[in-house]
Amino acid sequence: MLKCLHYSQLTQLNRAMKKKYISLPLFFILVFSFYIDGFSQCTYQHKLDSIVQLLDMPGAKFSIIYQDGRQENYATGYSDSIRKERMNLQHVMFSGSIGKTYAAAVLYQLVEEGKVDLKEKFFNYCKGECWLSKLPNIGDITVEMLLQHTSGLPRYIENEQLWIDIKNNPDKVWSYKDRLQYAFDMEAVHKAGEGWAYSDTNYLLIGMLIEKVTGMDYYEVVNARILAPLDFKETYGATRRDVPRLPIGYSGLEDFFHMPKQMVVEGRYAFNPQMEWTGGGYASTTSDLAKWAKFYYEALPFSNETLQKIVTPNPHGVLSEYDSYGMGSFIFKSAHGKAYGHTGFVPGFRSIFLYYPEQKIAVAFQTNCDTYKGKMTLLHCVDEILKAEF
Template sequence: MRLFRLALAISLCLPALKAAACDDPAYATLVDSFQAGLDTITRREALPGAVAAFGLKDCPNAVAVAGFADLERRIPMPPDAKFLSGSIGKSFVAALVLDLAHDGYFSLDAKIEKWLGTEPWFDRLPNGHAITLRMLLNHSSGIPDHIYTAGFVSAILRKRYFGDPRVPFSPEELIAIVLGRVPRFPAGGGFQYTDTGYILLGLTIERATGRNYYDLLRERILSPLQLVLTVPADRLAIPGLASGYHRWLSPIPNKVTDEKGALLFHPQTEWTGGGLATNPLDLVSWAQRLYEGRAFKWDYLEWLRGSRNPIHGKRATAYGVGLFVYPTPFGEAYGHTGWFPGYTGSMLYFPASQLAVAFQTNTDRAGSPLDYALELAKVAMHSAVVEHDE
């Protein structure tokens, strides 16, 4: 398939950087190589379809497409297709928390019991009375993750076969799964990735502001940055959503969308654990703005990159405020991966070369989206356009 470059970005009313220096054969070759790289990944991994994008300093952001948005109906993947972003959405949640803290709604070191302590379940929350917002942001709270519990799987099965999967779990229902459990470690004393912690962040945001999370996200991030391909995953029918293909042997259907493209179960269950449908073009633009200090009109980078929580024995070396820190052959990278039934993706930013790469596919049956994004980043890093230190 053809690669839609700057003309596509303009037609979609997306912000694009002006870059006369990139209007040369070297950049055109890079664009073609990037498309070829995505084609290779899609064929090799037998992906239904995929979209990938990249952005370089002073160059127009570019997007590549491959495969199908719906296999059964043989609908080609469009460049503006949306995918459920999974935990990539945590980068938006964390950024919003920073902006609200800057505006005085709370301190990152305030304990969440100030806003949630009167809830009837709060005393049973592991480490509840010691947890701060900063601990939730960098996964140092010690709270178990409800996603990886038998209780959550049982709840999904009950909803699918005896209830209505089109009705989302409430945040309180998800939190209830971990109540009374033993903490993974004392608050602030380690790393345990937990969606439950980000659900608690969502509740804290709404209690502290008296506002709806998605309304705040639109007002402070999505609208000002013109991220028009990023929308709340708060309904079954999300316009432009590619059909998702889930792994086998799961309580969730193998194809997660119906013949009209609507989801068979409600995505809002994820909420502030992710909670968005987006597109790699938007993710590249978001990574550039966020990690270059241009997402807000104040100097937040120290807040964002600080509070690093070390990670041992994993691909990443640390988790900051809504971001993983990855060691790569091209220097340190910031970003996040995402999984949602039927969808996976990855967003990376390399500060040494000011390169952003994003990849999303409409299946979770394949390999690591981080590896795919790194493979595509290598294409850009080895071009004649980018200057970098290896």
């Protein structure tokens, strides 16, 4: 439990320190610094508590990393609302589409190593997979378009049959074709390179490309190139239903998804999350997610030149006056200035990680529900929490 230092405590400390002959000016500098830091921590906890109550979320977690590398982590609410078990800092949650940034980071490394060309047609790397020709636009899509979401590929998860099949066979282990076949009979959203439409299908193809070029399993590649070198100890590949320290995720999704209200029962998720793969594919603490935001947007895994491509809106990526998309990242206009980041969703969980380039602050927020009261977005939630900082 974080505690604030109140005025009465300051007075008592002051008297004690006088007896020790410490100079008052130095003492007040030290105590004032401690007071401000404690006040900030109390405010973050209070803001997080208030948001969870306001939006009727079961629980949530929040982490922040300052410019100097200091990190603070917070949790509130319940991991199990029925049993009244508290959310804690050790709980991990599925981070959804934030996982796309791991795939993007690995692909950028392969580009910088000369093993992949962004301007090359994707199909040229996977000519042996003839069944890919059933995907719309496939012959015209470049690697760059996949990263930018400008390929025109439809979202395979918008085929209701996928969710019916998941419900009927929750333990299924999914192959490339198993996932992508749900997009075979769907129309292209637009011609390749002539528009923007967010699609998980793009990143499934990026995962295929990574495995074809490296000759390794995708999760092994990410672990070797990203997770192990950067010392992520609380990030797990979502490859099994019994992910450790997973809280209950609560779902209010429409009937289209065919999902239960409680997505975790006795520690097991409602279906095999391996289905998501490079469309997301990870579970993490907010502590690790905030660290990943700091590393990703300070160009640790790749060059500054690559980072500029990531955070510069692509030709079709200006979505509104408030948000745009570069090449593996959203660019948001937040209440506190420009922010780079990504959101994530899987049934029962929502996440966001953000980096504020002007302040060099990284944050992450997660909640164990996919719907909640009110119209606040996750970005708005973080904006509200950060009022104490800005």
